[in-house]
Amino acid sequence: MYLKSLTLKGFKSFAQATTFSFEPGVTAIVGPNGSGKSNVLDALAWVMGEQGAKTLRGGKMEDVIFAGTASRGPLGRAEVKLTIDNSDGALPIAYTEVTISRTLFRSGASEYAINGETCRLLDVQELLSDSGLGKEMHVIVGQGQLDSVLRASPEERRGFIEEAAGILKHRRRRERTLRKLQAMETNFTRLKDLETELRRQLKPLSKQAQVAREAQTIAATLRDAKARLLADDITSVQAEIADLAGAAAERAAARGALQDKYELQQQRITSLEQQEHTEQLDAARRLVVEFEAAQSRLQGLQSQAEQRLQFLAGQDEPTVIPNRVTQADVDRVSAELQRLEALVPEAREAHAAASIAVQHKREALDAVDKEIAAAAAALNAYEMQLTKLGGEHAAAIRRQQEREAEHSRRETAASAATSRLEQAEAALKELETAEQAGGSTTAAASDLEQAYNAAGETQTRLETERDQLQAALHRAERDQVALQATHTALAAQLGQHDGGDAVIAAGLPGVHGKVATLVEADATHTAALGLLLGDALLVADEAAATRVLQHAAEADLGRVQVVLATAAPEIDSATTAAQLSPQIAEALVAVGAVHAESVITAASGVKALLHTAFLAPDLASAQRLAATLSGHLEHFTIATSHGEIVTPHTAVGGSATSKSLLEVRAEYDTVTAQLDTATAVVQDAKQRWEAARQAVQEAKTRAAELYRQLRQADSARAEFAAKWQRAAAQVEAAKAEQERARGAVAESENRVAEAAAAVATAAAAVTEFEKQPRPTVEHSVRDELAAAYEEARAAEVEQRMTVQRAQERARSAEGAYRRVR
Numbered sequence: 001m002y003l004k005s006l007t008l009k010g011f012k013s014f015a016q017a018t019t020f021s022f023e024p025g026v027t028a029i030v031g032p033n034g035s036g037k038s039n040v041l042d043a044l045a046w047v048m049g050e051q052g053a054k055t056l057r058g059g060k061m062e063d064v065i066f067a068g069t070a071s072r073g074p075l076g077r078a079e080v081k082l083t084i085d086n087s088d089g090a091l092p093i094a095y096t097e098v099t100i101s102r103t104l105f106r107s108g109a110s111e112y113a114i115n116g117e118t119c120r121l122l123d124v125q126e127l128l129s130d131s132g133l134g135k136e137m138h139v140i141v142g143q144g145q146l147d148s149v150l151r152a153s154p155e156e157r158r159g160f161i162e163e164a165a166g167i168l169k170h171r172r173r174r175e176r177t178l179r180k181l182q183a184m185e186t187n188f189t190r191l192k193d194l195e196t197e198l199r200r201q202l203k204p205l206s207k208q209a210q211v212a213r214e215a216q217t218i219a220a221t222l223r224d225a226k227a228r229l230l231a232d233d234i235t236s237v238q239a240e241i242a243d244l245a246g247a248a249a250e251r252a253a254a255r256g257a258l259q260d261k262y263e264l265q266q267q268r269i270t271s272l273e274q275q276e277h278t279e280q281l282d283a284a285r286r287l288v289v290e291f292e293a294a295q296s297r298l299q300g301l302q303s304q305a306e307q308r309l310q311f312l313a314g315q316d317e318p319t320v321i322p323n324r325v326t327q328a329d330v331d332r333v334s335a336e337l338q339r340l341e342a343l344v345p346e347a348r349e350a351h352a353a354a355s356i357a358v359q360h361k362r363e364a365l366d367a368v369d370k371e372i373a374a375a376a377a378a379l380n381a382y383e384m385q386l387t388k389l390g391g392e393h394a395a396a397i398r399r400q401q402e403r404e405a406e407h408s409r410r411e412t413a414a415s416a417a418t419s420r421l422e423q424a425e426a427a428l429k430e431l432e433t434a435e436q437a438g439g440s441t442t443a444a445a446s447d448l449e450q451a452y453n454a455a456g457e458t459q460t461r462l463e464t465e466r467d468q469l470q471a472a473l474h475r476a477e478r479d480q481v482a483l484q485a486t487h488t489a490l491a492a493q494l495g496q497h498d499g500g501d502a503v504i505a506a507g508l509p510g511v512h513g514k515v516a517t518l519v520e521a522d523a524t525h526t527a528a529l530g531l532l533l534g535d536a537l538l539v540a541d542e543a544a545a546t547r548v549l550q551h552a553a554e555a556d557l558g559r560v561q562v563v564l565a566t567a568a569p570e571i572d573s574a575t576t577a578a579q580l581s582p583q584i585a586e587a588l589v590a591v592g593a594v595h596a597e598s599v600i601t602a603a604s605g606v607k608a609l610l611h612t613a614f615l616a617p618d619l620a621s622a623q624r625l626a627a628t629l630s631g632h633l634e635h636f637t638i639a640t641s642h643g644e645i646v647t648p649h650t651a652v653g654g655s656a657t658s659k660s661l662l663e664v665r666a667e668y669d670t671v672t673a674q675l676d677t678a679t680a681v682v683q684d685a686k687q688r689w690e691a692a693r694q695a696v697q698e699a700k701t702r703a704a705e706l707y708r709q710l711r712q713a714d715s716a717r718a719e720f721a722a723k724w725q726r727a728a729a730q731v732e733a734a735k736a737e738q739e740r741a742r743g744a745v746a747e748s749e750n751r752v753a754e755a756a757a758a759v760a761t762a763a764a765a766v767t768e769f770e771k772q773p774r775p776t777v778e779h780s781v782r783d784e785l786a787a788a789y790e791e792a793r794a795a796e797v798e799q800r801m802t803v804q805r806a807q808e809r810a811r812s813a814e815g816a817y818r819r820v821r
Contacts, residue, residue: 004083257387351802424734
């Protein structure tokens, strides 16, 4: 992977689009001062996600946009595209070339893109982090910064080295992961607090749920009470309706009786009107008679006038009474006058007799009319009473029928109420049976609540154990990481190549390896033994030693020290100690030193090398021992665990001593063992933490399941309580309805009995009344009397006319008599 091209447009001094093509290897950009070489480096840093304006040698980020010149105006945006060759697949993307672009607008908006697809800055950083080019994962040494790099502190150099080794990206990821873990830990803590708070609120909520259930029970009782009140109101209203219906029937019967009475009154009125018409007819007849009499008088006068006119018309002379009227004429006229005057009293007597006859006939007719009226009134009263009794009987029958229908309805309602009561009791019993068969919901809820509380306590305990195990795991991992770093450093020290290592790597025959790696000794003496043995090689014989020295000289490997494995016969440690003088032995014991040959297990040549070597705990002890040894041994070497070496004529020490190979090897073995132990501890801690985590998860799952079951049990308990309350309320309501229905049936039975008694009473009254004789009205006698009355009236009129004619003739005769006298 390498940078293939860089395109700048509107970035700092590059107003026009400028493309730099790169090849694998080192690329140098040369040019005079101010030509924009540093801007190319700024563009590289900027396109890879640099966010600091000062790093880009500017005051603010908008300074990277071309600001314009005297001949060219400023631009509105800056754009940089970086193309990376990814033929080796270093970037985790399925392209052989990857183009990363960044655009900044003068408004402050910024855009990133990978191969033309808009993305986030984090996407660019994640893509480049795997190649070591991400944010803070590449090193750009700018102008004038070389001296600061050369004078960098160890921490800064470590940063450069980690960047070169590709560690920094993992460090950044680790930091991000730690931040995420910290955020998750914070959220987890908040979640635990929330869970604790919710658990603390569960008890009040449980009490509230209990209150709600009691409220539901009270509401059911209230609904039942309201239903009972409504049922009682309905029964009362139905009774009132029945009473009103009975009253309406009675009123209808009374209305029928009144209607019959009204009809009888109408008949009577008609009869009276007919009677009144008869009287009016009689008056009219009298008027007719009077008119006829007047007509007769007028006709008589007319006849007399005509006769007189005829008489006067028959005379030739003027109407003058002649003087020749004789006495005979006078007598004759007088006799006629007397005769006519005698007829008038007779006619009057006949008229008076006719009038008396008319009056008698009228009185007889009036008497008959009174009798007929009395008979009609009696008949009317009879009919009215019979109609009244019949109406009462019919009303009683209707009332009986209505009450029987009402009784039938109430019996049906009572039967339905009994059926509903049986159904309600069966439903309640079935509900209780199902509750007993399926287990009491109350007991189940109580058991589940106890189990849930126990599960919560178990979860809390397991979470505490998990947290403790997690903390122990983190400590073990930190120890493991520290040991791993120490182990890596020691391995690096052991792996440093010097002449001995090159000889060993050459694989020359007879070379066993470095003496320090082949010696077994107590850990307390490894530092001092390392100083004595150094980097010497252990070879099998002199021929092998010759080959080693020749190879080192030919290969220019520097100085190489060899030790012959068979340089001297193996000396027993006890023999060696016994050969030491008593003064030397006492001195060794006095200063706490030991003979080097006696504390190692190695080849005889190595022991021969250490035959006159001693190990002291510190420099003072070594000096006291050297003073004693100087009187007994010509050559000796004393080494301390602090790195000092004392001989009869020299002493080596100070603070710049480094660990010997033997010491490094021993420490490496110790650290390796510790690392193995730490690794085992980490694995065990991981297993225990994983087991604890799984246990916590199982506890959470168990608690969640118990909580769900508890909620279901609470819901089932509440549902059962509600169903039981409804069923019990329905049973109570059905019982109350049955009682009301039975009371209504008993009441209706009494009302039906009363109605039947009333019907029987009314029927008996009708029968008893019908036994009485029915009044009759006879009209034939009146018809005969009316005919006789009419005849008498006609005779009286005729006699009146006769009287009037007689009077007229008498007056005419009297006039004639006066004229002839």
